[in-house]
Amino acid sequence: MKVAILSESSADESAIRIILEALLGRETEGIASLPLRSRGWPSVIRVLPTVLKYLHYRTDAEALVVIVDSDDSTVHQSSHDEENGADMLCRLCQLRNVVSLETTRLRPVAGRSQIKVALGLAVPAIEAWYLCGSDPHVNEAAWARRLQQEQITYTRRTLKEDVYGTERPTIELEMKHATNAARQLINELSLLEQLFPNGFGSFARDVRDW
Numbered sequence: 001m002k003v004a005i006l007s008e009s010s011a012d013e014s015a016i017r018i019i020l021e022a023l024l025g026r027e028t029e030g031i032a033s034l035p036l037r038s039r040g041w042p043s044v045i046r047v048l049p050t051v052l053k054y055l056h057y058r059t060d061a062e063a064l065v066v067i068v069d070s071d072d073s074t075v076h077q078s079s080h081d082e083e084n085g086a087d088m089l090c091r092l093c094q095l096r097n098v099v100s101l102e103t104t105r106l107r108p109v110a111g112r113s114q115i116k117v118a119l120g121l122a123v124p125a126i127e128a129w130y131l132c133g134s135d136p137h138v139n140e141a142a143w144a145r146r147l148q149q150e151q152i153t154y155t156r157r158t159l160k161e162d163v164y165g166t167e168r169p170t171i172e173l174e175m176k177h178a179t180n181a182a183r184q185l186i187n188e189l190s191l192l193e194q195l196f197p198n199g200f201g202s203f204a205r206d207v208r209d210w
């Protein structure tokens with residue numbers, strides 16, 4: 001199965017592919033020539049329409065995965081899943097909005113079915129997922145409390161330090177730790193979904209619906 005992955009760094013994309021393959025129970029192939037590399041949220045949301053068009057018209061990709069960090073933005077809630085419940089301050093809701101708008105604009109192509117999409121929100125950053133199983137204090141509910149100005153045990157900076165040993169890892173270091181963490185995580189997917197029910201849970205549920 002050919003699946004394109006759009007995220008905030010190439011290390012994250014490698015880790016996400018390991019997790020994706022565990023959810024799917026099979027190997028996937030990437031799209032070698034994705035025209036736009038995305039770095040950071042503003043870039044992901046901006047290139048997403050172009051990526052969807054490119055994949056549909058120019059490749060035989062069957063699916064697209066998009067995972068972004070929430071940083072300090074609104075955390076996705078199950079109430080956003082209700083009809084008219086989408087919150088446009090929530091990045092997952094914004095991604096869903098763009099995907100639903102753009103996919104309805106794609107013209108049918110003979111022999112091509114509609115591209116499958118799975119969207120996830122790492123709260124507050126994908127390093128929080130990487131720490132699942134090693135630090136039980138790191139979870140979506142804790143971060144939601146922090147957004148309400150409560151004191152919690154971690155910040156975005158300490159998450160990076162805990163995963164990489166430094167706040168500013170080189171890409172090589174990031175790749176090594178991210179892929180190692182993902183290989184551990186695939187044994188803890190139900191715990192990951194329990195601790196990150198909205199941001200990771202949405203991604204896992206989308207993949208199961210493919």
Ligand SMILES: [Zn+2]
Pocket residue numbers: 075076077080086087090091092093
């Ligand atoms: Zn939302």
